[in-house]
Amino acid sequence: MCGIVGYVGPKDCSEVLVNALTKLEYRGYDSAGIAGFDNGEIKTVKTKGKLQDLKDKLAEVGTPKGHVGIGHTRWATHGEPSDVNSHPHSGARVTIVHNGIIENYMELKDFLISKGRTFLSDTDTEVVAQLLDYKYNGNPLETIDSVMAELRGSFALGIMFKDFPDRVFAVRRESPLIVGVAEGECFIASDVPAILQYTRDYYLLDHDEIVTLSPDGVSFVDEHLDPIEKELQTADWDMEAAEKGGYPHFMIKEINEQPEAIRTTIMPRIKEGLPFLEECGITTETIKNFKNITIVACGTAMHAGMVGKYVIEDIARVPVNVDIASEFRYRNPIVGEGDLVIIISQSGETADSLAAALKGESKAQAADLEQIKKEHPLLAVLQVNPSGQGPVVGYANYKDTADINKYLSMPEVQAEMPKDLRLKWGVSPYEYDPKAQTFELYAIKSTERSGRAPLEGDVVVNAKDEYDHYGKPAVSMSMNTDGARRWAQLTKQNVGKAIAIVLDGYVYSAPNVNQEITGGNSQITGHFTPEQAKDLANVLKSGKMPAPAHIVQEDIVGPSLGQASINAGIMSFVVALILLMVYMCIMYGFIPGMVANGALVLNMFFTLGILSSFQAALTMSGIAGMVLTLGMAVDANVLIYERTKEELRAGKGVKKALADGYSNAFSAIFDSNLTSIITGIILFNFGTGPIRGFATTLIIGILISFFTAVFMTRLFYEHFMSKDKLLNLTFSTSISKNLMTNVHFDFMGRNKIWMTLTGAAIVICIGFLSIRGLSQSIDFTGGRNFKVQFENKVEPEQVRELIASKFGDANVSVIAIGADGKTVRISTNYRIEEEGNNIDSEIEAYLYETLKPLLTQNITLETFIDRENHTGGSIISSQKVGPSIADDIKVSAIWSVVLALIAIGLYILLRFRNIAYSIGSVCALACDTIIILGAYSMFWGILPFSLEIDQTFIGAILTAIGYSINDKVVIFDRVREFFGLYPKRNKKVLFNDSLNTTLARTINTSLSTLIVLLCIFILGGDSIRSFAFAMILGVVFGTLSSLFVASPIAYMLMKNKKGTEQAVAAVEEVK
Secondary structure (H helix, E strand, O other): OOEEEEEEOOOOHHHHHHHHHHOOHHHOOOEEEEEEEEOOEEEEEEEEOOHHHHHHHHHHHOOOOOOEEEEEEEOOOOOOOOOOOOOOEEOOOEEEEEEEEEOOHHHHHHHHHHOOOOOOOOOHHHHHHHHHHHHOOOOHHHHHHHHHOOOOEEEEEEEEEOOOOOOEEEEEEOOOOEEEEEOOEEEEEOOHHHHOOOOOEEEEOOOOOEEEEEOOEEEEEOOOOOEEOOOOEEOOOOHHHHOOOOOOOHHHHHHHHHHHHHHHHHHHHEEOOEEOEHHHOEOHHHHHHOOEEEEEEOHHHHHHHHHHHHHHHHHHOOOEEEEEHHHHOOOOOOOOOOEEEEEOOOOOOOHHHHHHHOOOHHHHHHHHHHHHHHHOHHHHHOEEOOOOOOOEEEEEEHHHHHHHHHHHOOHHHHHHOOOOEEEEEEOOOOOOOOOOOEEEEEEEEOOOOOOOOOOOHHHEEEEEEEEOOOOOEEEEEEEOHHHHHHHHHHHHHOOOOEOOEEEOOEEEEOOEOOOOOOOOEEEEEOOOOHHHHHHHHHHHHOOOOOOOOOOOOOOOEOOOOOHHHHHHHHHHHHHHHHHHHHHHHHHHOHHHHHHHHHHHHHHHHHHHHHHHHOOOOOOHHHHHHHHHHHHHHHHHHHHHHHHHHHHHHOOOOHHHHHHHHHHHHHHHHHHHHHHHHHHHHHHHHHOOOHHHHHHHHHHHHHHHHHHHHHHHHHHHHHHHHOOOOOOOOOOOOOOOOOOOOOOOOOOHHHHHHHHHHHHHHHHHHHHHHHHOOOOEOHHHHOEEEEEEEOOOOOOHHHHHHHHHHHOOOOOEEEEEEOOOOOEEEEEEOOOOOOOOHHHHHHHHHHHHHHHHHHOOOOOOHHHHOOOOOOOOOEEEEEEEEOOOOOHHHHHHHHHHHHHHHHHHHHHHHHHHOOHHHHHHHHHHHHHHHHHHHHHHHHHOOOOOOOOOEOHHHHHHHHHHHHHHHHHHHHHHHHHHHHHHHOOOOOHHHHHHHHHHHOHHHHHHHHHHHHHHHHHHHHHOOHHHHHHHHHHHHHHHHHHHHHHHHHHHHHHHHHHHHOOOOHHHHHHHHHO
16 A cells, blocks of 8 residues: 655745645555656656655755656555655656556566566566657657556556656556645645645546546546546545544554544444444445445454444344455356445555455446436437636547537537636647547636637737747737737736637637736746647737638648559650740741740749748649639730730831830730739639639739730840841741631621520530539538558559449549558548448448558458558548538629629720620520539530549639630720721621631630640549640630520620611721
């Protein structure tokens, strides 16, 4: 029998530990010692002899100067009383105190010696310390749980890990241990008297439970490391009961106080002259009905049991057996229904007596749990914070959070809650759950009538991750003047309380306020990792977010494309650029072509440079924006060169023709670019996620495109032509000289045919969308995630192809996890609508069959689905996830597109002074979108590549809209120009002329953009093929809608508006 104590709090730990050990000295006189954190290091002082010897040694060598420590007083069982055998004992990173006996310590010691460990003492305790150090993986709870599985015997352990200087961990099996709590401090002790001078509130730690003592309070987990709640007890003893009372030894004191102790124990349980034991569930009637009574005890307690046998048999006339606990625990005693077993233990920690008492406990606990689930469904899934301290009110497994939210949102539950209470989940898993499956539920008091936070993120000027004066990760933040004033008031009112940092309804941190904070500069400390500190700083810097960001899963992720696909994508882009450059040279001559190509390369260089300075990630949406800006850059050069060719055909010299070409093309370039920028700004402000990425790249690219195509190329030509060079340029070749120069297509004469065909196509597309729908990806539907680890490196694309062949039309995505190339996350919405455990099992079996070619060692299905055994390849973890594109993001995307269309219509109305242009453009854009969606609806599952609707597709659709806008503005700019040049010309002729004169530009721009997209489509690999396909459709239908939808609609609206031009038109025709 030994005594152990532990302390975490603001007081001097050495003083608290020695005072506590004074109350436990009766548990051991052989030696004593304490260990505490002193400047980040664990300092241990111990000696053989009584506690006074330890006090003398502390006075001599000095005490640990800290606020966290453990202590021990020893009754020697293994090894003689000596300094070296005294507790605490240590490994390299762990220091412990121990009460109890480890029965298998010798075999554990032999094992550790075989692993190169050396031992200083003869104790079983040092074996435990070395085993903890050997198994330590950086996670204390996981390590303790692993070691407990190896130990046999009775023990109570107080543990300190060098990496966690603000915490003490404790665990017990059979040996007693209580956990005391007070304001801002907490304790562990073998018995209540040790803590009575500090607090009367305590918890009883049950078998195999682990407690963590920290500055934030205490938290408990069970043997599965799941958080649990405990009932708080209050000691009603007086301090004198724990003192020696003037006797030289505790034993003499207890002998002399036995009569009083018996009276104190028995008298409250005597009612009307008879025993009153209803607190134990025993009544007078049940006593009479007992068939047999068995008393189990050891040593002197067994002698007391023999006395009890004589008394009970004499009075109750019920047979009583007295059994030795060490035999009772190991045999199969005959104890049936209607029998009573009484366990006697003077100390309350005799191992054999406790083991005897535990027989049958597991079955009773299981029955109780089922009953609790029926009576209290919420508490069956929500573990209430047992300490009742701090902002966390409960813990739950991530699988149960949806059910808990449902219970808490019930009107009858809401009616019972305070009106100012807000319950919110923590954004990250509970830090002590090694499986990262437990989340904390925070209780937040709303202090504003509006329900909003008293201080919002817009007052935060800056935040950054750093290290505090203890060298631990922390976060500092600074506020503006208004924020600093309100922050000072808020912290002053909440000293000693927690303030929650909430983003999108999730709690990122809830630090305690130590004092009023003035000046607007604060530091948040806690148990952060460097990554968590960086994340929190980013959250604080983000200010008031315009749209919720729901974290579905957090992982270190690699690319979704394998290296082969990345190489193929790069190669396709390079080939496309080379072909585009060759095309420009073929169409406009070598020098003009290379000038345009140089502007294109500069455009890419500047765009990527600016994106790199923003540390922007290159996503599919970003690539879409780049492709569109490249297309617009080419279009600007094509416009300039085509206008220059027109001026040359009019007989002007090269200098004058080029100057007029730039001048006449400027308005078309400016209008098309400004329209696209307006679109980009609206998409950026109202969109989210991929839409913002697209908008950012688009705006940057357009501004640079305007600079390179309009100004830099002109500087080049003016520089050389001022020196009378390049004056023989024709801006054409033998191939393109007369291409599309004298065409006279009657576009407006067949507008009814175009409208009929367009209408039919739209009806067909809407029909397919209504009946067949779209193949929505996991982004929209949610799905199942499987994290799979292989023994050898794998390519994500290879894994995806194998699975897609088995899962039919279901969407499958594969992303590399980590950097080793052996772990992937497989996401699929296969049978996502179906419920039941058997569905998960069937899908796991499908995965096993599908991935067999990549698995090694001929592993079985059982091994593959075993989360702990990774031999040959296996599923590490799995979960069912919700859609990452939530309803609010979908609505935001739709609104951003709608507002963009409205803005385009208004700008064209203001710029062109005629609503016909606006209506024609918006109608054509709507047709483009419907037809692209309809094509995806028609062909998904038919074409040999994926046509799923995901975040990548959103980028492609926006590209199509942007390209289509550009095309229409250019054509309408020529119509407007012709209206100014030929005001009396018939509108039909005027529209036809405008379309025919811009036809070369329209075809050249479309072909040059299609060259890029077709190369990406053909050479870029499966992962990017769907993306390229959507943009190809956008370019084709965008071009066609400009010629056959937007222009005819504008023409018909103008024709109907004014019909008084027939006479003038006839004269014009004669001319």
